[in-house]
């Protein structure tokens with residue numbers, strides 16, 4: 001184990017601001033218990049090289065994986081005003097402040113415009129590290145605006161879900177976002193613009209119950225937890241044992257709830273292919289002589 005000690009030595013005096021470094025040099029795969037060097041893991045898109053376990057990735061990493069190059073972020077400074085002045089074990093204001101400090105984001109989604117294999121697309125990527133990726137007023141508003149931007153510029157929409165559901169600290173206001181985003185997506189549908197929903201581990205609660213399941217194409221990462229209520233709640237309600245693999249991507253694919261399970265290295269190419277299939281070719285001089293000659 002000498003190699004292991006050698007690698008650890010330079011880490012001894014951790015810089016005061018880099019809190020995550022000492023614990024993050026090596027990581028144990030929950031799928032196969034292999035110890036993986038984190039830099040190797042990042043190079044493999046956070047997929048275990050041995051068992052293909054998909055580690056959770058941040059919203060920024062997700063955008064980096066999907067976009068060809070730099071992207072333009074929108075509504076970065078929208079932040080919750082804590083409309084209910086909610087307090088549980090601690091004030092919601094404090095939770096927000098802690099999450100903002102930990103993630104560098106103002107809320108649990110990043111919305112951006114960029115190119116996916118050359119196709120200009122509006123992408124919303126949810127950030128699980130921000131209060132469980134929960135959907136409050138800000139997430140709802142940002143995603144709605146992303147859809148409206150897509151309508152204005154006639155671009156497709158891709159939403160990458162990673163969320164525990166609606167944000168309870170915003171009560172009914174968070175539930176209203178389900179209807180708001182769904183209504184915007186209905187307008188996108190009427191305009192004939194595609195929406196691809198990507199479900200990652202986990203996609204649950206009000207997110208599953210609204211936009212995540214409204215995709216023209218619904219893709220899922222392998223073994224992602226996808227459901228509405230948790231298995232324990234369901235078992236207690238229906239008083240039955242749930243089947244093996246219940247609420248995982250593979251189970252949902254078998255039941256027709258998702259269209260495909262796509263491993264992360266193929267995700268971008270699959271999305272681009274689907275977008276090309278669903279988007280009409282740009283108007284130009286067509287060999288068949290289109291409407292151009294019509295009086």
Ligand SMILES: [Zn+2]
Pocket residue numbers: 029030031032033034048049050051052053
């Ligand atoms: Zn593994």
